[in-house]
Amino acid sequence: MTQTAHPDTVLIVDFGSQVTQLIARRVRESGVYCEIVPFQSAEEGFQRLKPKAVILSGSPASTLDIGSPRAPQVIFDSGLPVFGICYGQQTICAQLGGKVESGHHREFGRAFLEVEKDCALFDGVWSLGSRHQVWMSHGDRVTAIPEGFEVVATSANAPFAFIADEKRKYYAVQFHPEVVHTPDGAKLISNFVHKIAGIKGDWSMSAYRAKAVDAIRRQVGDKKVICALSGGVDSSVAALLIHEAVGDQLTCILVDHGLMRKDEAKNVVAMFEEHYNLHLLHVDASDRFIGELEGQSDPETKRKIIGRLFIEVFEEEAKKLGGADFLAQGTLYPDVIESVSFTGGPSVTIKSHHNVGGLPERMNMQLVEPLRELFKDEVRVLGRELGLPDSFIGRHPFPGPGLAIRCPGGISREKLEILREADAIYLDEIRKAGLYDAIWQAFAVLLPVQTVGVMGDGRTYEFVCALRAVTSVDGMTADFYHYDMEFLGRAATRIINEVRGINRVVYDVTSKPPGTIEWE
Ligand SMILES: Nc1ncnc2c1ncn2[C@@H]1O[C@H](COP(=O)(O)OP(=O)(O)OP(=O)(O)O)[C@@H](O)[C@H]1O
Numbered sequence: 001m002t003q004t005a006h007p008d009t010v011l012i013v014d015f016g017s018q019v020t021q022l023i024a025r026r027v028r029e030s031g032v033y034c035e036i037v038p039f040q041s042a043e044e045g046f047q048r049l050k051p052k053a054v055i056l057s058g059s060p061a062s063t064l065d066i067g068s069p070r071a072p073q074v075i076f077d078s079g080l081p082v083f084g085i086c087y088g089q090q091t092i093c094a095q096l097g098g099k100v101e102s103g104h105h106r107e108f109g110r111a112f113l114e115v116e117k118d119c120a121l122f123d124g125v126w127s128l129g130s131r132h133q134v135w136m137s138h139g140d141r142v143t144a145i146p147e148g149f150e151v152v153a154t155s156a157n158a159p160f161a162f163i164a165d166e167k168r169k170y171y172a173v174q175f176h177p178e179v180v181h182t183p184d185g186a187k188l189i190s191n192f193v194h195k196i197a198g199i200k201g202d203w204s205m206s207a208y209r210a211k212a213v214d215a216i217r218r219q220v221g222d223k224k225v226i227c228a229l230s231g232g233v234d235s236s237v238a239a240l241l242i243h244e245a246v247g248d249q250l251t252c253i254l255v256d257h258g259l260m261r262k263d264e265a266k267n268v269v270a271m272f273e274e275h276y277n278l279h280l281l282h283v284d285a286s287d288r289f290i291g292e293l294e295g296q297s298d299p300e301t302k303r304k305i306i307g308r309l310f311i312e313v314f315e316e317e318a319k320k321l322g323g324a325d326f327l328a329q330g331t332l333y334p335d336v337i338e339s340v341s342f343t344g345g346p347s348v349t350i351k352s353h354h355n356v357g358g359l360p361e362r363m364n365m366q367l368v369e370p371l372r373e374l375f376k377d378e379v380r381v382l383g384r385e386l387g388l389p390d391s392f393i394g395r396h397p398f399p400g401p402g403l404a405i406r407c408p409g410g411i412s413r414e415k416l417e418i419l420r421e422a423d424a425i426y427l428d429e430i431r432k433a434g435l436y437d438a439i440w441q442a443f444a445v446l447l448p449v450q451t452v453g454v455m456g457d458g459r460t461y462e463f464v465c466a467l468r469a470v471t472s473v474d475g476m477t478a479d480f481y482h483y484d485m486e487f488l489g490r491a492a493t494r495i496i497n498e499v500r501g502i503n504r505v506v507y508d509v510t511s512k513p514p515g516t517i518e519w520e
C-alpha cells in the first residue's frame with residue numbers, strides 16, 4: 001500500500017454517520033489534508049497521522065447506549081483543537097462531564113441558530129445577534145455542558161446547539177456543518193482548520209504529486225509493475241503517476257474485449273502514444289470474450305465470465321513479460337472508506353463488479369494504489385497536473401464489462417456492432433448540444449426486442465434502442481437527465497436513419513433507486 005506522509009493533517013474520527021465523507025470533502029476543499037479513521041482504530045490513526053486537529057463525526061448510535069463508541073482519551077490529552085459534530089458533540093459532553101438525554105425533541109432538517117456570544121470560530125462568518133440556517137438530524141441532545149464550555153449559539157429546540165471552550169479550543173455543534181443545507185458550514189470548518197488549528201492550507205495536487213511519486217519509488221524499488229489500463233480517468237491517472245515515478249518499470253495492459261465503444265481502444269492507445277512515452281500493450285482478446293459470451297443471457301453469468309477472462313488474460317500477459325511484482329490499481333478514497341465503514345455491514349450483492357482483484361493472490365503480487373487517498377474530482381485535478389488531455393479527464397465513467405451489459409439478453413458481434421453505432425451517434429448529438437459535461441453518464445442500450453416499423457414504404461422488423469442519461473454525484477444514486485423533447489427527437493431520428501438494425505428509440509426515465517444506472 002502506498003503511504004504518503006502529510007505534515008498538516010486533520011484526523012476525522014468516524015462514528016458511522018452517513019455524511020462523514022462530506023466532512024473530509026469540506027476540509028480538503030479548504031486546502032487541508034485529512035483522513036477518516038473509524039472510531040475503532042482512532043487511537044492507532046492518531047499515532048500514525050500525528051494530526052494538528054481532530055473532528056468527531058455524527059453517528060447512528062446513542063451515547064446513552066451501553067458500549068456506544070467514544071473518542072479515545074489521547075485526543076483530549078493531546079491539547080489539540082477538537083470539533084465535535086452531532087454525535088461528536090454528544091460524546092464530548094458524555095466524556096468530559098456534561099450530560100446527554102434522549103426523547104426530548106427529535107429534529108430532522110432545517111433549523112435556525114441565533115448567535116449569542118462572540119466566538120473565534122465565527123471570525124468573518126457570523127456576528128453577534130445574527131440568525132443562520134443549519135441542518136439538524138438527531139434524537140438525543142445535550143442537556144448540560146462540561147466545565148469550561150459556554151453556549152455561543154442556540155436554536156429553538158437545541159439550547160446547546162453550539163458550544164465552545166475557547167481555552168482548550170474545543171468546539172461542538174448539534175447540527176451538521178458539513179452538509180450543503182448548512183450554508184455557512186464550509187466556512188466554519190475552514191475557520192476551524194485554518195484559524196483555530198493554524199494549518200496553512202497548502203495541500204495541493206502538485207504537492208500531492210511529488211509526495212506520491214516519492215512514495216511509489218520507495219515502495220516499488222527497481223521491481224516491475226503492471227497496470228490494467230482501461231482509458232478511464234482512474235486507471236489513466238494511476239498509470240501516469242506510476243510512470244512518472246518508475247518509468248520503464250511500468251507496463252500497462254489494455255484489454256480489448258470486443259466490448260468497447262466505437263474506436264475506444266484505438267483512441268486510448270493513440271492518446272498514450274502521442275502524449276506519453278509509456279509501455280502500453282494492446283491485447284486483442286475479443287474472440288475469446290465474445291466466443292465465451294455468445295449464447296449467455298443471464299446478467300450475472302455474463303459478468304462472471306468477463307471477470308474471469310480479464311484475470312486470465314492479465315495473468316497470461318504478465319507471464320509473457322516475465323512476471324511482475326506489483327499490480328497498479330486506480331482505487332479511490334471512497335472505495336477504501338466503503339470497505340472499512342462502521343455501518344457497512346453485510347449487504348446484498350446487486351451486481352458483481354468485474355475487476356482484476358483476483359490477480360494479486362494468484363500471482364503473488366503486491367498492490368500499488370496511488371489514488372487511494374483521493375476523491376474522484378481530486379483525481380481529475382491530478383490528471384490535469386499530469387497533462388492528461390481534457391477529453392480524457394472529463395470522460396463519463398465506462399464499466400469494465402462494457403457493452404456486454406448494455407445488450408440485455410444474448411450478445412453477438414452483430415448486435416454489438418449495431419449498439420456501437422447507435423451509442424456513437426447518441427454521444428455525438430450530446431456533445432453537439434453542449435450537454436456532455438452536464439450529464440454524469442450517457443449511453444445507448446440495445447434491447448432484445450424487435451418491433452414493426454415502416455421505412456421508405458417498406459415493412460421493417462428491427463431492434464429497439466433505449467437511450468439512458470443520468471445526473472449523479474457518485475453513481476450511488478442518480479436521476480434521469482431531463483432533456484428537452486427536441487433533443488431526443490433529433491437523436492432518435494439520426495439513430496434510426498443511420499443505423500441499420502434499429503427502427504425504434506425509447507428514453508429511459510428511471511432514477512436510481514429503484515433502477516440502476518446500467519441495465520444489467
Ligand atoms: N478494458 C480494460 N483493459 C484493462 N483494464 C481494464 C479494462 N476495463 C477495466 N479495467 C480495469 O478495471 C478497473 C476498474 O474500472 P473502472 O471503470 O471502475 O475505472 P476506470 O475505467 O479507470 O475509470 P472510470 O470509472 O472513469 O471508467 C480500471 O481501473 C482498470 O484497471
Ligand SMILES: O=c1[nH]c(=O)c2[nH+]cn([C@@H]3O[C@H](COP(=O)(O)O)[C@@H](O)[C@H]3O)c2[nH]1
Nearest residue numbers: 352353354397398399400401475516517518
Ligand atoms: O468498473 C465497473 N465495473 C462494473 O462491473 C460496473 N458495473 C456498473 N458500473 C458502473 O458503476 C456505476 C453504477 O452502476 P449501476 O447503477 O448500474 O450499479 C455506473 O457508472 C456504471 O457504469 C461498473 N463499473
Ligand SMILES: NC(=O)CC[C@H](N)C(=O)O
Nearest residue numbers: 058059086087138139140
Ligand atoms: N446525526 C447524529 O450524529 C445523531 C446522533 C444520535 N444518534 C442522535 O440521534 O442524537
Ligand SMILES: [Mg+2]
Nearest residue numbers: 230232398399
Ligand atoms: Mg472504466
